[in-house]
Amino acid sequence: MPDHTQQGDALRAQKVIAQARQIGPRRLLPGSGRHRTQQVTLADSVYCVIAIPLRAIQFKRSSSFTDKHPNR
Amino acid sequence: MVNPTDVVPHDAESVLDTKGVAPVTFIDAGRVQEAYFAAGTAVLSRLAAKCLEAGRASVRPSTWDDCIVIQWDEPETMEPMRASGLADTSGFSVIAQLSENSRLRHENALLQRGLSEIEQRLARIEAALPEVKVVVLREISRAEAKREIKELFAQGEALDYEDIIDKLSLDLELVVDICNELIEEGEIAPDARPHATG
Secondary structure, three states: OOOOOOOOOOOOOOOOEEEEOEOOEEEEOOOHHHOOEEEEEOOOOOOEEEEHHHHHHHHHHHHHHHHHHHOO | OOOHHHHHOHHHHHHHOOOOOOOOOEEEOOOOOOHHHHHHHHHHHHHHHHHHHHHEEEEEEOOOEEEEEEEEEEOOOOOOOOOOOOOOOOOOOEEEEEHHHHHHHHHHHHHHHHHHHHHHHHHHHHHHHOOOOOOOOOOOOHHHHHHHHHHHHOOOEEEEEEHHHHOOOOOHHHHHHHHHHHHHOOOEEOOOOOOOOO
C-alpha cells in the first residue's frame, strides 16, 4: 500500500488510526447534532492509517451465508 | 518641641503584634517628616500601633515581599506631631519590614493559595482529558508477529489494526505491514460486514 507524504494528501475514511509524538488540543467544530465534529492536529513523526476491519478469507466465505440469514 | 515618645503607649509593640504585623522594622518613612523618622523606629512603631488600635490606619502589601505599608490619613490623631509642626501633610505612611516569622507566614499563605489554585486547574484539566491507555509494545521478530496475527485471524473474528494492537501489543506500522502482506498472500481480506464495536 502506498504511503502518502505530500502536502495536501488526504485520508477519508470511517476510521483512521493515528500515532504522533505531539497531539494538539481537540477543537469542537460548529455544527448541529450528529454532524458536529472535532478537529485535532498531530505533529512530529505522524503515522496515520485507514483501518477497515479484516477477516480471514476462510471465515469470510462461510460467513456470507449468515449475513443473508441472520436468524439461522 | 514635644517628644513623641512621651505620648504613645508603652505597649505599642504588643498592639502591633495583635494586628499581625509585629515585630517590624521601619526602613522608610514615606511621607513622614524626615525629622520625625529620625526619632527612631521605636517611635514610628508606637505611632503606627496607636493608629491601628484606633482603627485609623490600614495595612497593605508593599512592592517588596518582606515588607508591608502601614498607612493612616488622619494626622489630627497625632496631636504631638501637630504640635511639633511635623503633621502638616494629609497623611502618613511607613514601610515596615516584616520579621522572618511574619514573612514566612505571609509566604505560606500565598503558597497555600497558589497550591489550591493549581489543584483546581489540574482537576479541570484532568476532567477534560480523555482517558489515556498505556500500551507496552512487545519486541518480537517479524516472523513471530506474523504467526501470532495469523493465529488471531484464524479465530474467525473481524479485526482492525487497533484490535490487533490491543490483543498482541505490537507496533502499529509492523501490524499494518504484516496485514498488507497477508492480504497479498490471500490469507485475509477487508470485511464487508459492519465492524462490531466495543
